[in-house]
Amino acid sequence: MAYSKKVIDKFEKTLQEPEKHHVGRWDPSELNIGTGMVGAPACGDVMRLQIKCEQRNNSHVISDVKFKTYGCGSAIASSSELVDMLKGKTLEEAKEIRNQDIVDALELPAIKIHCSVLAEDSIHQAIKDYESKI
Numbered sequence: 001m002a003y004s005k006k007v008i009d010k011f012e013k014t015l016q017e018p019e020k021h022h023v024g025r026w027d028p029s030e031l032n033i034g035t036g037m038v039g040a041p042a043c044g045d046v047m048r049l050q051i052k053c054e055q056r057n058n059s060h061v062i063s064d065v066k067f068k069t070y071g072c073g074s075a076i077a078s079s080s081e082l083v084d085m086l087k088g089k090t091l092e093e094a095k096e097i098r099n100q101d102i103v104d105a106l107e108l109p110a111i112k113i114h115c116s117v118l119a120e121d122s123i124h125q126a127i128k129d130y131e132s133k134i
Contacts, residue, residue, distance in 0.1 A: 003073060004107035010077035022083045024066045026050050034130025036122040045071030045115060047079055049122035051086065051094075053130055059090045060134070067122075074112035078102050078119040091127050 003011075014021040025048070028035040032053050039046040052064040065086050069079040081102050086094055099116035102108070108116055 002109065003112075004109070006106045007074055007077045007108065007112075010080050010106060011073040014076055014080045021080050022064075022066050023068060025068060026052065026066060028129075031133050032130075034126040034128070034133070036125025036127075036129060038118050038121045038125060043071070043114065045069070045075040045118060047071070047075065047118050047122045049079065049082065049119075049126050051123075051126045051130060053091070059092070060130070062086050062089050062091070062094055072112070072115070074106075074108055074115040075118065077106055078108070078115040079122075081105050082119040082123060086123065091131070094123055094127060097123060 014023065026033045028050065034051045034053065035048065037048045047069045048067060050066045051062045053060045054063045065083045067079045067083060069076045085097055085101065097120065099113065099120040102116035102119055103113055
């Protein structure tokens with residue numbers, strides 16, 4: 001299995017400058033924070049994604065995102081790619097992001113598609129958590 005150049009670049013940049021690539025966390029009890037945590041028992045990857053939202057023009061917009069991922073390079077790259085896809089999106093737009101969007105953006109190898117599925121699942125959980133607070 002060979003990683004694409006896009007996966008390697010995203011992974012390496014995230015490791016070299018984690019804060020710049022939104023690695024971190026917020027207090028999950030804050031009302032404007034939604035948290036999604038997912039894991040894949042088969043491979044041990046775990047992702048925690050947090051969205052910070054604000055209301056603009058009768059929509060809830062994702063103003064910032066943070067994540068922590070424990071797993072392989074594809075899992076970390078998928079999380080980081082999802083952050084790039086989410087910032088500035090409304091919750092409705094974010095709900096439309098699919099794992100295939102991440103697969104296509106990173107050129108993930110077939111054996112690593114489960115990493116993009118985890119990323120998709122994490123955003124749905126984070127949105128659900130946020131919506132339960134509003």
